[in-house]
Amino acid sequence: xxxxxxxxxxxxxxxxxxxxxxxxxxxxxxxxxxxxxxxxxxxxxxxxxxxxxxxxxxxxxxxxxxxxxxxxxxxxxxxxxxxxxxxxxxxxxxxxxxxxxxxxxxxxxxxxxxxxxxxxxxxxxxxxxxxxxxxxxxxxxxxxxxxxxxxxxxxxxxxxxxxxxxxxxxxxxxxxxxxxxxxxxxxxxxxxxxxxxxxxxxxxxxxxxxxxxxxxxxxxxxxxxxxxxxxxxxxxxxxxxxxxxxxxxxxxxxxxxxxxxxxxxxxxxxxxxxxxxxxxxxxxxxxxxxxxxxxxxxxxxxxxxxxxxxxxxxxxxxxxxxxxxxxxxxxxxxxxxxxxxxxxxxxxxxxxxxxxxxxxxxxxxxxxxxxxxxxxxxxxxxxxxxxxxxxxxxxxxxxxxxxx
Numbered sequence: 432x433x434x435x436x437x438x439x440x441x442x443x444x445x446x447x448x449x450x451x452x453x454x455x456x457x458x459x460x461x462x463x464x465x466x467x468x469x470x471x472x473x474x475x476x477x478x479x480x481x482x483x484x485x486x487x488x489x490x491x492x493x494x495x496x497x498x499x500x501x502x503x504x505x506x507x508x509x510x511x512x513x514x515x516x517x518x519x520x521x522x523x524x525x526x527x528x529x530x531x532x533x534x535x536x537x538x539x540x541x542x543x544x545x546x547x548x549x550x551x552x553x554x555x556x557x558x559x560x561x562x563x564x565x566x567x568x569x570x571x572x573x574x575x576x577x578x579x580x581x582x583x584x585x586x587x588x589x590x591x592x593x594x595x596x597x598x599x600x601x602x603x604x605x606x607x608x609x610x611x612x613x614x615x616x617x618x619x620x621x622x623x624x625x626x627x628x629x630x631x632x633x634x635x636x637x638x639x640x641x642x643x644x645x646x647x648x649x650x651x652x653x654x655x656x657x658x659x660x661x662x663x664x665x666x667x668x669x670x671x672x673x674x675x676x677x678x679x680x681x682x683x684x685x686x687x688x689x690x691x692x693x694x695x696x697x698x699x700x701x702x703x704x705x706x707x708x709x710x711x712x713x714x715x716x717x718x719x720x721x722x723x724x725x726x727x728x729x730x731x732x733x734x735x736x737x738x739x740x741x742x743x744x745x746x747x748x749x750x751x752x753x754x755x756x757x758x759x760x761x762x763x764x765x766x767x768x769x770x771x772x773x774x775x776x777x778x779x780x781x782x783x784x785x786x787x788x789x790x791x792x793x794x795x796x797x798x799x800x801x802x803x804x805x806x807x808x809x810x811x812x813x814x815x816x817x818x819x820x821x822x823x824x825x826x827x828x829x830x831x832x833x834x835x
Contacts, residue, residue, distance in 0.1 A: 467507050468722035472688040474505035478514070500584045500592035501637060502686060502693070504722070580834050583725065583761035585809050586769045586801040588832070589642060590727045590757070591693050591718025593681055594634030602630040602832040610817070610824040617657040624650040630832075638683040645704070646674035648744075672744055676704040684715075692719040699733060706744035709737035714753075723761040730754050740779050748777035765803040772796050794819045799828075807834045 466473065471489075474496075475482040486503060489496035495509035584592045594600060606626040613619045628646040635641055649671040656664045677700070684694040694717055701710040714731025731754075735747035757771035775793045799813030809832050817824035 466722075469505045469507055469510075470687055470689070470720070471503045471505075474503070474507075474510060476689065477507065477510060499581065500587070501595060501683075580807060581761070581764040582767040582801040582803050582809065583723075583759055583764075585803075585832055585834065586759045586767045586811075587718065587725060587727070588632065589640075589679075589681060589695075589697075590716055590729070590759075591695055591725065593638065593640040593683060593695065594632055594834075596634045596637050596639075598634040598834065600630075600632040600832055600834040602628075602632070602830055604628040604630065604828060604830045606826055606828040608824060608826040619655040621653040621655075622650065623653075624648060636682075640681045642679045642681060644677045648672055648674060670744070672705060674705045674744075675708045675746075676702045678702065687718070687720060692717045697731070699731065701733070701735075701747060703737060706742060707737055707739065708735065708745050708747040710735040710747045725759045725761075727758070728754075728756050738779075748779045750778040752776050759801075767801045769799050769801065770797065771799075792819070793817070809833075 469477065471482050471486055475485045478485060485494065488494045489498070489503050489505075495506060495513055497504045588594075588600065604627065606624075606628075608622075608624040608626070610622050611620070626646055626648045628644055630642065630644040632640060632642045650669070652668045652670075654666045654668075658664050679700070680698045682696055684696050685691065687693040694715065697714045697716070699710075699712040699714060701708050703709045710733050712731060712733030714729060716727060716729040718725060718727040720726075731752070733747065733751045733753070735749050735751075738747045738749055739745045740748075753773065753775045755771060755773045757769060759767050759769040761767045773793075773795045777791055777793070779791070794817065795815050796818050797813055797815035799811055801809055801811050803809050811828075811830040811832070813828045813830075815826040815828070
């Protein structure tokens, strides 16, 4: 009988302990589910202030923020530390090797080490400009204003990130493509192509960009026909030419915010500088970031005014609709992985001479990487495979964009 109160007490204690642990786990789960990297509207909502006011503070480097392709990004943890006041913000985030040293009370500490301790670029007693000049070169972190384009921004060019006014990107592209078709047991065709392209992009406004691209192609076609037992006739045709110029005007229709993506529109044209294609079209691209992942999707239409289906140099159809889906995953500021799927539906006229119409649908899957070699200079290896056919095409490409 005397043991009953003790048993009840132990049961009550265990229940209280279980409730406490459950509450702690719930708090931890809710904290882990919070978005750690915020866009402007989300950060303004967190701080309970107007987005325009927060953008002005970020531009003046009064709050920890980072500008990526003209859009502000904020670290939730850095903003919460900033709210505590300068004494707390100056020591965020505390690295493991500080030994509990108060940064503000230790002016004799080397400035490079102080920079590593503060992380947010706001050190009491020193201006952000002087700290940046004294710091050793390293990759920018969330909470700092970047000094150069990141791999993610370059990977997203024309897919949601446009150049600022006055900025220029020059790009050299090299590609090798091969396709094989065996239409009948006695007929086989092979095509090998080497291509080089030059692309120029210019920011003519903070939300307006002009892009132009001119390709050059060297192509070799091989036709093999079996005319008898152990007898194969082979014909080779080589061709080289400069392609038609494509030009696009791109603009930002809406910036990314809470519950809405970035919207980029484009006016596209093909000018007959080479084989003779001429066309006009338009498109729209939607991009949404879930740091470090950016998803994008696009839809475009092109009408061909001057086409020739019987000429293999000519690429335009009388009408074509293209859709694209892809993502970019930033491993860090220097390396980003990307994937792109493109589908196109074409409405072609019948070629002259009674030949068959070209394929109505084309699909392509591309996997690639963007790697920063130096300030403003990047390299992008990629492989693309045609899908949906019995003998898929394969394209290996290497692009070198340079932004200044």
